[in-house]
Amino acid sequence: MTVSYPQGTSRRAALGALGLAGVGALTAGCGSPIAAGIAGTGPNATSLTYWNLFTGGDGINMVAMTDRFRAAHPSVHVDAVTLAWGTPYYTKLALAVIGDRPPDVAITHLSRLPTLAEGNLVEPLRADDLAAHGLTGDRFTAAAWRKGQVGGQQYAVPLDTHPFVMFYRTDVCKKAGLLDATGKLKPIEGTDGLVAALSACAKVTGGYGGVVNVNADPATCWRWFDTLYGQLGGQVLADNGTRIVLDDAKAEKALSFARELTVQRKLMPSNIDGSGVTQLFASGKVGLLFDGEWQIPTYQGAKTPFSVAPVPNLFGGTYHCFADSHALILPRNGRRDARRRDESLTLVRGLLDNSLVWAKGGHIPAFREVQDSAAFRKMQPQAQYVPAAKAAIYDPAGWYSGAGSDFENIMGFAVSAVEAGQLHPAAAIAQLRQKLADYASKPAPVGGTGS
């Protein structure tokens, strides 16, 4: 083996030089965020860190909103960090707060807020601070603003409401005679109304009438069940998740209806996964689709002729559909001074001002100025289901509940098994009770002792 070195340089000298270069690089790196993190010096005051969990279309929209804020506030440096949705995000958020390196501003689901507040991970927002930035309750969707409170204290500023809605193919529904003269879906009322509409669509497609995801997606199954069961006035948890208040009769009615559509009437597939759902709706093999409004960009991208309406009121009671909200919070930080708080709230307000961009992802802006603007009212199909946002009722409070939680998994897996015809509604309810009891009886790992 022969290694040649430049004339007059020994190997030892070369290695030594390399080592020195390394030390030099470390010293030079003291100004970098990594070095600042190691040294615990923290970034300077005009730099804000902002954490979110948006990828895909939502991610692109959020980057655009952040960029607009940067352009409008050149003195504030915003360091935006995107983390993986769900458990990875909430784990990192909690650990960052406990480790005393929290972001200045962060996104949360409002369904997760009670747990974050309970764990003392979020900073309470003072009314005068909020008012100074024009962030008052009257300027937001009431349901979302209220859900931003825990124990009467405001903790979060809502960005949107994202309800579970009904998509419909305009071409299929037109042939099925479900559209009115203006090309909008005629109101569907009651379970009979939905069965009739699905049957009409099924006649047009020669197969299924509608679709809702069944496999490997417990969250969607929970959203569909919550929409049906909530319309019957049913609730699952009470007293911060320590009590199970599942109404067996109502749950059985909701589950039986979901099963009737798939297993008995075969109006919707009982075995379908996410990509199958997209394929069926995008290719016109179904007329109706029940899913979150955040799927709108998927079908706009696929050039599907479709529109969106709130899920019909099927059981005649008070209207209800599953919904959640993204909201902005200031994670707890003992070192946050008045100036930094002010700048953080400026960022919050700036993102809200630009939330028309956010609405492109299907979400209903919570900030009324945007929601009531002519530009949003013209936005289709978003403007069609604003009522669903106003009627939003969130996941029940509880340390094991909220977006991406095990509560959603427990509920969703049982619902999925019923829709697939693997479990009878009564057996599913027994399974739900048993699994939920396991959680309800445990002391919450949030709040209580510790710092």
Next chain:
Amino acid sequence: MTSTVAAPPAGALPGVKDEPRAAGAIGQTRAGWGLLTPFLVLYLAFLIGPAVYGLVMSFFDGSSVRSGLGPFAGLDNYTEALTSGDFWSSMWHTVLFTILTTPPLVIVALLLAMLTDRIRRGKWFFRLVFFAPYVMPVTCVGLVFTWMYVPQTGLFASWLSALGLPAPAWLADPNWAMIAVALMTVWWTIGFNFVLYLAGLQDIPRELYEASAVDGAGPGAQWWRITVPLLSRTTVLVTMLQIIASLKVFDQIYLLTAGGPNYSTRPVIEYIYDVGFTDFRTGYGAAASMLYFVVILAVSAVWFAISRRRA
């Protein structure tokens, strides 16, 4: 610089005392430790340290939304895990996955290696083809198989219906979901065992086959009395590595079924992830991890015992 010295490796002549080298041994030991230091520091900091901390955590009611270890729990976490139906069912799913994947991953890998070994020309092509899936990231494999398992319109469903067979609800039927995951895993990871077997086959001296052929041994006898016995070391290695790898299953199940339908495929690692991270119960999660660690340790100990006895 040209290195010309080719010192005989220490211990090359067992039983012969290597007198002149004894003086340099201490220096060599010191150099050995010096060279090991970077590895040892990382090993201690990122493996032994966290593992010991995990053991300590398992005796406390810790939470990822509270600082510190939390209140002392004694053996409560272990009692809870050992009496939890969900823990045991997820443990069973991991074992079931291991039972479903290990035999085909060992036997089919051996068959593929033997076929490839017999090819005279273009052996590289088959080596590449059988090994290629192994280098694919799990996300891609998961995505591709999710599409192939799509009910009605998926590739497998259309193949079966072309043959006039009813397609099972691959990922939706609790009886089929684990089999579907196992099928994907066999296709995806067989390349590693295949390469180990191929190397083992190439180590068998050709003269043995020639000599046995002269003695009148047929291909069956050659396979059973030469190939299989001489591959036994490889087989032990492949089997044990495969059992351990299969016991560590998480990614592909999480991607294909999310642990469903109705929890019927949730492996123990997903259970630990669910309770430890999603539910914030790090103390309980640590206890469940320790119980699972004991199982892996027991399997590894069996391997260690077998390989020591053979050596």
